[in-house]
Each structure stands twice: as C-alpha cells, then as structure tokens.
Amino acid sequence: xxxxxxxxxxxxxxxxxxxxxxxxxxxxxxxxxxxxxxxxxxxxxxxxxxxxxxxxxxxxxxxxxxxxxxxxxxxxxxxxxxxxxxxxxxxxxxxxxxxxxxxxxxxxxxxxxxxxxxxxxxxxxxxxxxxxxxxxxxxxxxxxxxxxxxxxxxxxxxxxxxxxxxxxxxxxxxxxxxxxxxxxxxxxxxxxxxxxxxxxxxxxxxxxxxxxxxxxxxxxxxxxxxxxxxxxxxxxxxxxxxxxxxxxxxxxxxxxxxxxxxxxxxxxxxxxxxxxxxxxxxxxxxxxxxxxxxxxxxxxxxxxxxxxxxxxxxxxxxxxxxxxxxxxxxxxxxxxxxxxxxxxxxxxxxxxxxxxxxxxxxxxxxxxxxxxxxxxxxxxxxxxxxxxxxxxxxxxxxxxxxxxxxxxxxxxxxxxxxxxxxxxxxxxxxxxxxxxxxxxxxxxxxxxxxxxxxxxxxxxxxxxxxxxxxxxxxxxxxxxxxxxxxxxxxxxxxxxxx
Amino acid sequence: xxxxxxxxxxxxxxxxxxxxxxxxxxxxxxxxxxxxxxxxxxxxxxxxxxxxxxxxxxxxxxxxxxxxxxxxxxxxxxxxxxxxxxxxxxxxxxxxxxxxxxxxxxxxxxxxxxxxxxxxxxxxxxxxxxxxxxxxxxxxxxxxxxxxxxxxxxxxxxxxxxxxxxxxxxxxxxxxxxxxxxxxxxxxxxxxxxxxxxxxxxxxxxxxxxxxxxxxxxxxxxxxxxxxxxxxxxxxxxxxxxxxxxxxxxxxxxxxxxxxxxxxxxxxxxxxxxxxxxxxxxxxxxxxxxxxxxxxxxxxxxxxxxxxxxxxxxxxxxxxxxxxxxxxxxxxxxxxxxxxxxxxxxxxxxxxxxxxxxxxxxxxxxxxxxxxxxxxxxxxxxxxxxxxxxxxxxxxxxxxxxxxxxxxxxxxxxxxxxxxxxxxxxxxxxxxxxxxxxxxxxxxxxxx
Numbered sequence: 001x002x003x004x005x006x007x008x009x010x011x012x013x014x015x016x017x018x019x020x021x022x023x024x025x026x027x028x029x030x031x032x033x034x035x036x037x038x039x040x041x042x043x044x045x046x047x048x049x050x051x052x053x054x055x056x057x058x059x060x061x062x063x064x065x066x067x068x069x070x071x072x073x074x075x076x077x078x079x080x081x082x083x084x085x086x087x088x089x090x091x092x093x094x095x096x097x098x099x100x101x102x103x104x105x106x107x108x109x110x111x112x113x114x115x116x117x118x119x120x121x122x123x124x125x126x127x128x129x130x131x132x133x134x135x136x137x138x139x140x141x142x143x144x145x146x147x148x149x150x151x152x153x154x155x156x157x158x159x160x161x162x163x164x165x166x167x168x169x170x171x172x173x174x175x176x177x178x179x180x181x182x183x184x185x186x187x188x189x190x191x192x193x194x195x196x197x198x199x200x201x202x203x204x205x206x207x208x209x210x211x212x213x214x215x216x217x218x219x220x221x222x223x224x225x226x227x228x229x230x231x232x233x234x235x236x237x238x239x240x241x242x243x244x245x246x247x248x249x250x251x252x253x254x255x256x257x258x259x260x261x262x263x264x265x266x267x268x269x270x271x272x273x274x275x276x277x278x279x280x281x282x283x284x285x286x287x288x289x290x291x292x293x294x295x296x297x298x299x300x301x302x303x304x305x306x307x308x309x310x311x312x313x314x315x316x317x318x319x320x321x322x323x324x325x326x327x328x329x330x331x332x333x334x335x336x337x338x339x340x341x342x343x344x345x346x347x348x349x350x351x352x353x354x355x356x357x358x359x360x361x362x363x364x365x366x367x368x369x370x371x372x373x374x375x376x377x378x379x380x381x382x383x384x385x386x387x388x389x390x391x392x393x394x395x396x397x398x399x400x401x402x403x404x405x406x407x408x409x410x411x412x413x414x415x416x417x418x419x420x421x422x423x424x425x426x427x428x429x430x431x432x433x434x435x436x437x438x439x440x441x442x443x444x445x446x447x448x449x450x451x452x453x454x455x456x457x458x459x460x461x462x463x464x465x466x467x468x469x470x471x472x473x474x475x476x477x478x479x480x481x482x483x484x485x486x487x488x489x490x491x492x493x494x495x496x497x498x
Numbered sequence: 499x500x501x502x503x504x505x506x507x508x509x510x511x512x513x514x515x516x517x518x519x520x521x522x523x524x525x526x527x528x529x530x531x532x533x534x535x536x537x538x539x540x541x542x543x544x545x546x547x548x549x550x551x552x553x554x555x556x557x558x559x560x561x562x563x564x565x566x567x568x569x570x571x572x573x574x575x576x577x578x579x580x581x582x583x584x585x586x587x588x589x590x591x592x593x594x595x596x597x598x599x600x601x602x603x604x605x606x607x608x609x610x611x612x613x614x615x616x617x618x619x620x621x622x623x624x625x626x627x628x629x630x631x632x633x634x635x636x637x638x639x640x641x642x643x644x645x646x647x648x649x650x651x652x653x654x655x656x657x658x659x660x661x662x663x664x665x666x667x668x669x670x671x672x673x674x675x676x677x678x679x680x681x682x683x684x685x686x687x688x689x690x691x692x693x694x695x696x697x698x699x700x701x702x703x704x705x706x707x708x709x710x711x712x713x714x715x716x717x718x719x720x721x722x723x724x725x726x727x728x729x730x731x732x733x734x735x736x737x738x739x740x741x742x743x744x745x746x747x748x749x750x751x752x753x754x755x756x757x758x759x760x761x762x763x764x765x766x767x768x769x770x771x772x773x774x775x776x777x778x779x780x781x782x783x784x785x786x787x788x789x790x791x792x793x794x795x796x797x798x799x800x801x802x803x804x805x806x807x808x809x810x811x812x813x814x815x816x817x818x819x820x821x822x823x824x825x826x827x828x829x830x831x832x833x834x835x836x837x838x839x840x841x842x843x844x845x846x847x848x849x850x851x852x853x854x855x856x857x858x859x860x861x862x863x864x865x866x867x868x869x870x871x872x873x874x875x876x877x878x879x880x881x882x883x884x885x886x887x888x889x890x891x892x893x894x895x896x897x898x899x900x901x902x903x904x905x906x907x908x909x910x911x912x913x914x915x916x917x918x919x920x921x922x923x924x925x926x927x928x929x930x931x932x933x934x935x936x937x938x939x940x941x942x943x944x945x946x
Contacts, residue, residue, distance in 0.1 A: 015609075017609070017612070017613060017616075018613055018842050019613070019616065022845070025847075026845075027845065027847060027848065028580075028842070028843040028844070028845060028848070029580060029843050029844045029845070029848040029852075030580075031578070031848070031851055031852060031855060031928060032928070032931075034854075034855050034858060034859070034928075035931060035932040035933075036858055036859050036861075036862035036932050036935070037858070037862060038858065039857075039858050039861060041746050041854060041857060044857055044858075044861050044880060045717060045746070045747075045857070045880045045882075046880065048719075048721075048748070049717055049719065049747060049748055049880070050746055050747060050748055051744075051746065051747060051748045051749060051752075053846070054620055054621060054744075054745065054846055054849055054850070055620060056616070056620040057617070057620060057621075057841065057845050057846040057849060058842050058845050058846070059845045059846050059847065060842065060843075060845060062580075062582060062843060065582060065586075065839060065842055065843045066582055066585075066586065068842070069586045069589075069592075069606075069610070069835075069839060070586070070589065072605070072606035072609050072610060073586075073589045073591040073592050073606045074591065074606065075591075075603070075604075075605035075606040075609075076591035076592060076595050076603065076604055076605070076606035076607055077591070077595060077600075077603040077604065078590045078591045078592070078593065078594035078595040079590070079594035079595075080590025080591070080593070080594045081590065081591065084594075084596065086596055086599075089596055091594075091596055092501075093501055094593065094594050095501060097546050097549065097550065099588065099593075100550075101549075101550075101553045102770070103584070103768075104553060104554060104557035105557065105562040105564050105565075106556070106557025106558055106559070106560040106561075106562050107557050107560065107770060107771060108562075108768040108769070108770050109562035109563045109564060109576075109768060109769060110560045110561060110562050110563075110769060110770070110771045111561075111563070111568060111570045111574055111576070111769050111771070111906070112574055112769070112771050112772030113570050113572055113574070113909050114560075114561050114566075114568070114570060114906055115561075115897075115901065115906070118560060118561035118566075118901075118906075119560050119561070119771070120559045120560070121555075121556035121557055121558065121559030121560040122556075122560050122771045124556060124559070125556055128541075132540045132541075135538055135539050135540055136538060136540070147632035147633065147636070147773070147774070147829075147830075148632065148826075148827065148828040148829065149827065149828060150815070150825045150826055150827040150828065151632060151636070151826075153825065154825055158670065158674060161674065181815075181816070181827075182814075182815035182816040182817070182818070182819045182822065182827075183815050183816075183825050183827050185815070185819040185820035186815035186818075186819060186820060186822040186824070186825035187825040188820060189820040189821070189822070189825070190643070190671075190674065190675075190824070190825050191674040191675075192674050192675045192676075195819070195820045232527070233527040233528055235527045235528070235529060237529075238529060238531070238532060261525070261528065263534065263537070263538050264525055264528065264533060264534060265525075265528045265532050265533045265534050266532075266534055269532045269534070270529075270532045278828075280828065284501075286593045286594050286832070287594070287595065287596050287597070287828070288587075288592065288593055288595070288831050288832025288833075288835075289592055289595045289596070289597065289598060289604070289607035289610075289831040289832060289835070290596070290597035290598065290607070290629070290630075290792065290828060290829060290830075290831030290832075291630065291632075291774075291828045291829045291830040291831050291832065291833070292773075292774030292830050292831075292832060292833055293828045294774075308670075329670055330666050330667070330669060330670030330673075331635070331663060331666045331667045331670055332636065332667060332670060332671075333632055333633050333635055333636045333667060333773070334573055334633055334634060334635040334661070334663040334664065334667065334761075334772065334773075334775070335573075335574070335663065335771070335772025335773060336771065336772050336773070337772070337773055338773040338774040338775075339770050339771040339772055339773050339774075340768070340770035340771075340773065340774050341773070341774050343553075347549060347553060349540065350541060350543070350544050350549055350552070351501075351543060351544060351546070351549055352499065352501075352543055353540065353541065353542050353543030353544075354537040354538040354539075354540055354542075354543075355537065355543070356499050356502075356543050357538065357540075358537075358538075359499060359502060360499075360501075360502060362521045362524075363502050363504055363509065365521070365524050365525070366504070366509055366512050366513065366516070366521060366524065367504070367512070369512075369516045369518075369524055370512040370515060370516055372516075373515055373516045373517065374515070385527075386516075386518075386523075386524050386526075386527070388524075388527075409600070410600075410602065413600070413602060413603055418596075418600065418603065419600055424816075438501075438502050438504075439501055439502060439503065440503070441503035441504055441508070442503075442504055442508045442511065442512060444503075470602050470603075473602040473603050473605075474602075474605065474803075475601075475602055475605065475799045475803045475805045476602065476799040476800055476801060476803070477602065477799055477800060478601045478602070478797050478798070478799050478805050478806075478807045479797045479798055479799065479800070480797065480807050480809065482797045482798070483795040483796070483797035483807050483809040484795075484809050484810055484811075484812075487786065487793075487795050487809065487810060488795050488796040488797070489612075489615055489626050489627075489786070489793055489794070489795050489796075489809075490612070490615050490616040490619050490626065490627070491612070491613070491616045493620070
C-alpha cells in the first residue's frame with residue numbers, strides 16, 4: 001500500500017491520565033503575590049459553606065501540562081494533517097489569519113456589558129456580518145445569537161412557533177424528509193412539535209406530491225436540508241415552498257450544506273422563510289473537536305418582530321443594541337452569541353468577497369463530482385446523478401466479500417485519510433458520504449481515490465486486512481459495547497485507606 | 499485564492515474527467531429562475547495585509563481590560579489565562595479536528611474530554627459530567643428540561659437572584675412546552691427567600707433553580723434549599739456562573755444538588771465580548787440516561803489497550819432523533835479543552851489560591867467602598883468576588899464619572915432590577931491590583 005499511503009508511522013508517545021502524574025506541592029501556575037491584606041476564607045464566609053480540598057485535582061508543573069497535551073494532540077487527526085472528507089461536516093481549511101483576528105485584545109478582552117460607546121468596533125463587526133449573511137442568503141435579517149447549527153435550528157423553530165401563535169395557532173406538526181440530520185426532528189421535539197416524516201422520491205429528492213399528501217393546516221413548517229444529505233439539490237424546492245405556504249406553513253431550510261451554492265443561488269429567492277448557517281462549516285471557523293461553532297439564523301421580514309434580543313442597529317454612524325422587541329421570543333443564550341467565532345466568519349467572508357465565495361462553492365462541487373466520477377463502478381452509487389458538495393456511495397459491492405462500510409472507513413486511516421461520514425443518511429444502507437470541500441487539491445483527491453481503489457481491491461483479495469483495520473493508529477477498534485454497558489465516565493480518586 | 503488550491507487548469511482537467519463542459523453544467527439542477535445572476539452585494543475581497551489592518555482598526559474601537567481597569571463581572575469574568583493555553587489549543591490536531599466520531603484517530607480529544615468530565619465532577623462534587631454544553635444559560639435551561647423529564651412535573655421555581663439572562667433563556671426554552679414558572683424573591687441578605695421558596699414548592703414542581711454565588715455575588719446555603727426542594731420531591735438545580743468560586747466553596751454535590759449547570763468561562767476562557775463560552779453540566783449517576791450532550795467513556799481495544807470513545811449515544815439526536823434527550827450536537831469541545839488545561843495547570847493549590855485572591859481582593863474593595871460617603875453595601879450576606887453597591891448619585895452618572903478616569907465601574911442594576919435602580923454590581927478578580935481598587939475608591943469619593 002506504500003505508494004498510496006500519505007500517513008506513516010512516527011514516534012508516538014504513551015501518555016497516562018493527568019491524575020496519574022505529578023507530586024504534592026508541584027505547581028504549574030504563577031499568580032501575582034496578593035497585594036491586599038491577607039485573610040483566611042473562614043473570616044469572610046461561614047465555615048459550613050466552604051470546602052477544604054478539591055480531591056483528585058492534579059499537582060503538576062507547566063512542563064508536565066505542555067507535554068501532556070502535546071503528546072495527546074498527536075493521537076488526533078485534523079484538517080491540518082490531511083483530507084477530512086466527513087460528509088455534511090464541510091471540513092475545509094481553517095485560515096490562521098482568522099485565529100489571530102479573534103485573539104486581538106479589542107475582541108478577546110472585551111466585556112459584553114462594557115458601555116456601547118466603548119464597543120463600537122465589535123458592534124460594527126456584528127452589524128456588517130449580519131448584513132453580509134443576509135445578502136448571501138437572500139433574507140432580510142439575521143440573528144447571530146445561536147451557538148451552533150442545532151441551536152440555530154431550535155431558534156428557527158421557536159421563531160416559527162411564535163409567528164404562527166401570533167396568527168392564532170402555533171400548530172402541531174413539522175414535516176421532515178427521511179434524509180434529514182437527527183438534529184431536525186430533535187429540535188422540533190424540543191419545541192413540542194410532532195414530527196411527520198416525508199419519504200424521498202426515487203431521484204433522492206423530495207417530490208412535491210409527497211409533501212402535498214401530508215401537508216395540512218396542522219403543519220407548522222417543513223424542514224428541508226438543501227442540498228440534502230445525499231449531496232443532491234432539492235430541485236423542487238420552489239414548488240414545495242408554494243405547497244406549504246398555501247396551507248399557511250413555513251419553510252425552514254437547514255443550511256448545514258450551504259457551502260455548495262453560496263453566490264450561485266440564494267435560499268431566500270426559493271421561497272425559504274428561515275435558514276440556519278453553520279459558520280464552522282460554510283465559513284471555515286475551526287471545529288475544535290466538537291465546537292465552538294455558531295449557528296446564525298437568517299429570516300424573512302415577517303419573522304423579524306420575533307427575533308431574540310438584542311439586535312444590533314445602526315443609527316447614523318453609531319451602532320447600538322436594541323432590546324425593544326415586544327414580541328421577541330426572548331433569548332436563546334446569554335449575551336450576544338459566540339462572538340469570537342463570528343469574528344472568524346467575518347474575516348473569512350472579507351477575505352473571499354463575492355467572487356471568492358462563489359468560487360469556493362464551485363470548486364467544492366467540482367471536487368465532489370470528480371471523486372464521484374473516479375469511484376463510480378468501484379463502489380456502489382445508489383443515486384447516479386451529478387451531486388453538489390458531497391457524494392454518497394455504499395458498501396453494496398464490497399459486502400459480497402463480507403467487507404462493510406465500517407471496515408472501509410477504518411482501513412482509510414491506514415492510508416492517511418480521515419474516513420467519510422458513515423451509515424448516514426439512513427436511507428442508504430451502508431452509506432459512505434464523502435465531502436472533499438474546495439480546499440483539497442486535485443493531487444490530494446487523486447491520492448484519496450487511489451486509496452479507495454486500493455481498499456476495494458483489498459476487499460476482494462485480502463478481506464481480513466480490511467476487516468481488522470486500522471493497523472497504523474496507536475490503538476485499534478474500540479470495544480464500544482463495553483463502554484456503553486459498563487459506563488466509565490470519569491477517573492475516581494482512591495478513597496483514603498484503599 | 500490562497501485557500502483554494504485547484505487552478506483553472508486543474509478544474510478543467512477534472513471537469514473533463516467528470517464529462518461536463520463547464521462548471522455551470524454541475525449546477526443545472528438549481529432552477530434557472532432562482533439562480534443569482536449578479537455578484538453578491540458584499541464588500542470586495544481584502545488581501546491578508548489589508549484585512550489585518552481593517553480588523554485591528556475595528557478591535558481598537560473597543561475597550562479592553564488591558565487599557566481600562568474594569569470591575570465588570572455579572573456572568574463574564576476577567577481572569578488570568580496562562581500563556582500555554584493559547585499555544586496548546588492552537589495545535590492543529592486539536593483545533594482542526596471534528597467531533598471524535600472515529601476514536602482510533604481522536605484519542606487526544608477523547609482523553610482530554612474524559613479528564614474534563616473528571617475535573618468537573620471533582621469541582622462540583624457530582625458523579626457524572628457531560629463533555630460540554632453551549633454556555634451557562636442554555637445549560638441551565640437544559641437542566642430544567644431534564645428535571646421535567648425526570649419528574650414528569652410542569653412547574654419550575656426559579657430564584658429572582660439567578661442571572662437575569664439565565665432566567666430569560668430558561669423561560670424561552672421552557673415556554674415551548676408550556677412549563678409554568680414561579681419566582682422566589684430574595685432576602686435583605688441577598689439570598690433566596692427560603693420561606694417564599696417553600697410556599698411555592700409543591701408536588702407539581704419539577705425543580706427549584708438557584709445560582710451560587712448568586713447574581714448579587716452572595717453565597718447561598720445550598721443544603722437548606724436542597725432540603726426544601728427534596729421535601730416535595732422536586733430536584734435542586736444549581737447554576738454556577740463563576741466557577742472560580744468552587745475553589746473555595748463547598749461543592750453543590752455535597753449540599754444535595756441534583757443537577758449542576760453553569761458557565762465555565764471563568765476557567766481561563768477569554769471574555770470575547772460574551773462568547774464562545776462553555777456550558778458545564780453534571781448530575782447524579784442515576785440520572786445519566788436523561789442527560790443531554792456528549793459523554794466520553796473509557797474502554798479498550800481488542801488487544802486490551804485502554805482508550806476512550808463517545809458513549810451512551812442512544813440518548814442523542816443522531817440515534818434517537820425526536821426522542822433524544824436534547825437536540826444538541828456541536829457544543830464547545832475546544833473551550834472545554836481550555837478549561838481542562840487551566841484546571842490542570844492550576845491544580846489543587848492554584849484553584850484554591852486564585853479563588854482566595856478573588857475573595858480577599860473583593861473583600862478589600864467592599865470594605866473600603868462601604869466607608870465612602872454616599873455608598874453602601876446593599877446586601878448583608880457573605881459574598882465571593884462580586885457585591886452590590888448602593889450609591890446616592892444616579893448609577894449612570896457614577897459610571898460616566900468613573901469612565902472619565904479610565905475605570906469601567908460595574909453594572910448598573912436598574913436594567914434588570916427596577917427595585918435596585920440605585921445599585922451597581924461590582925466585581926473584583928485577581929486581575930485587579932490594589933492600586934486599581936484604591937483608584938476606584940478614590941474616584942467614588944473615598945480617601946486614599
């Protein structure tokens with residue numbers, strides 16, 4: 001496999017839990033000598049409200065801490081190391097310039113309650129970001145408060161509920177295609193809505209007829225991911241929006257996959273009322289191993305009165321926070337949102353401009369279709385059409401040799417790639433969902449394709465090698481059943497005497 | 499475009515391989531009627547150098563705690579963050595990784611999360627912690643929803659001295675499923691009015707929600723609140739907005755708390771104008787299957803090597819969809835990593851020492867301000883690093899006067915509490931030197 005192998009072995013360290021390290025009295029910090037009169041805590045706080053000790057907390061030096069985390073970091077895969085084709089996650093390169101921007105003292109060391117006149121730079125940034133995101137989506141306003149995509153969905157459903165309630169009836173049901181992310185039904189349920197699934201048609205998209213069959217005056221909204229999780233554009237979206245609107249329902253677009261058509265078309269022009277953006281996908285803010293993200297919600301004019309407070313307004317050349325929205329749903333988190341993440345998204349949009357954003361979308365689609373064209377015939381392609389930003393294969397061919405999607409995914413690690421999203425969407429059995437993004441070069445894609453082809457060959461000739469993968473990482477496949485049956489969710493300090 | 503490696507020529511080759519004439523052919527499925535026929539109306543692209551200049555100029559228009567002495571807290575605290583944190587979290591292997599769905603190549607993130615869960619348990623005195631939530635207010639809201647699921651009850655008693663933004667967020671969440679809220683007031687000491695709370699507690703109440711230290715900086719007696727809640731079969735939810743306080747205060751888990759939800763920003767996370775922050779969430783082992791959020795557990799591979807995986811996922815949206823315990827997916831892993839590094843670097847002694855400095859510095863400021871003419875301490879209860887200062891002159895005038903001297907003096911409470919419209923919430927941390935505190939006292943009209 002060497003010719004296709006990007007990854008190889010290096011010196012990787014073992015590193016025990018921090019709790020197994022250190023010794024009493026060792027320190028890893030340096031606080032200033034207190035310059036106020038010393039007092040014992042007991043003189044200021046009743047003793048019964050105080051603790052004596054934080055059992056189990058480590059006592060280690062700064063060097064110990066640096067090595068601990070540096071060694072552990074080497075057990076991780078990241079975009080900085082190689083291609084991360086995790087479908088629907090849009091793992092594109094994270095520009096370092098944006099990291100620097102977020103760390104500027106005027107951003108990182110600003111307090112959310114400091115006076116408005118001392119926050120004009122931050123407010124201007126938020127105001128401009130809102131303006132640009134509204135233009136990108138073809139919407140009227142954008143709420144920047146939500147902390148992640150699912151939080152944006154939740155905010156969106158709350159807004160729909162408030163709007164419909166103001167018309168007299170919040171309604172009971174939300175329509176969700178069977179290809180949707182789990183967050184869609186979960187967000188609907190948090191708002192008390194009953195979920196009605198809509199079956200995808202034979203072309204992998206939602207057919208207007210299927211919507212017409214289930215829509216009625218109890219339906220609050222339809223949630224459509226576009227492009228959907230098969231990487232296919234929901235080409236009936238305009239018609240679907242018309243059908244739902246006719247019954248007084250709202251059209252929610254899950255914008256997790258917006259990267260595929262930024263600058264090419266706008267959800268707002270397709271009849272969408274509201275959409276959340278995952279800035280940690282489309283706008284390149286780093287995912288950080290599971291956040292922080294941000295999930296701004298772009299919406300049409302009729303939903304504006306219900307937006308969370310505060311909104312950022314511009315009066316002359318002054319920016320202000322407006323809390324005066326009597327019909328607002330309230331707040332979905334403290335303060336104004338993941339500001340530091342929004343700074344990165346702003347910097348990204350300002351780096352690319354209109355042509356750059358459109359180019360990113362186009363190349364993401366070219367890259368995905370290139371992979372599709374190269375692997376077609378080798379892996380089963382359940383929907384044989386051009387795709388948008390991601391393509392979905394399955395393990396149907398390899399299953400004949402008793403090699404399944406999980407095995408293929410694990411074997412990819414040995415070749416130096418992060419696996420694609422697997423077993424999702426649920427409507428494709430054994431799905432392998434590949435999203436290369438625009439920040440991979442043709443050479444990298446060719447290496448990936450070669451690795452996938454090599455694995456297909458191995459599946460036929462050396463099935464065991466694939467089934468027992470991965471072989472290169474520090475550890476092999478983990479016993480997940482044991483993890484769930486005998487939960488071990490924390491280290492425990494030894495009780496005295498044991 | 500420096501982030502897009504493929505050139506026109508590369509793309510041409512790829513389009514040939516795909517078998518289409520132009521990239522437009524790949525967008526045929528977007529109806530022509532809705533395709534955008536003009537460029538987006540956004541500002542033109544900037545070079546890295548120009549963008550850098552532009553952002554610096556924007557940042558310079560904000561106050562920051564390097565240029566002002568600030569006494570603002572109220573849920574966002576100015577604590578010292580060791581230099582190693584910025585460096586370690588910038589490692590691409592942490593920064594540019596996704597949620598650790600593939601454990602074999604995510605052990606760094608997973609082991610760090612396992613350590614984080616342990617540290618949060620030890621700090622709060624609880625039995626299990628999840629791997630992070632968005633921030634303190636929505637974590638508190640999730641705690642209420644969990645209490646509702648566990649008890650099957652539809653009422654919530656919420657203390658008025660809980661952070662006003664937490665109260666607003668929890669109501670926004672809870673009104674979706676029509677939970678009813680009752681508000682328990684506060685005593686002249688600034689703590690929850692136990693008598694009032696008891697009067698509101700009954701067998702329809704899912705939980706009593708309090709904050710410690712509360713929004714006024716005053717320390718609650720959690721044990722008696724827990725007893726009151728448990729007497730009617732309700733749970734006690736404790737919100738913690740200032741985690742540094744747990745370096746000294748008795749952990750809520752030892753006082754009978756059933757769920758501890760809060761804000762981890764104080765643990766080395768920059769203030770960043772209010773986010774990204776870190777929600778933490780811990781509870782009793784018996785409730786773990788109703789918990790929201792990711793959980794990391796220890797296990798082993800087939801050769802018996804110890805490692806970590808995301809576990810108990812049957813609670814979560816990607817498996818359980820509308821029956822999940824929460825819709826949360828991406829949360830705050832990297833921010834939790836900051837908190838993990840912070841807690842490990844400070845360790846047993848540092849956590850205590852930094853808490854003690856906050857306590858004694860705030861006590862010094864409180865004592866000195868109490869003696870200034872026209873100033874008074876509004877609540878008699880013991881406080882940690884914040885206290886409510888009553889002032890004779892109008893708070894906005896006081897704050898404007900301080901600002902002229904380079905001091906951001908605290909939060910005008912009239913915004914949240916009409917009954918406290920003559921009060922400021924003042925916060926003092928280890929970052930405020932005695933000199934700064936003395937300057938504040940002097941600017942308020944006190945002596946040197």
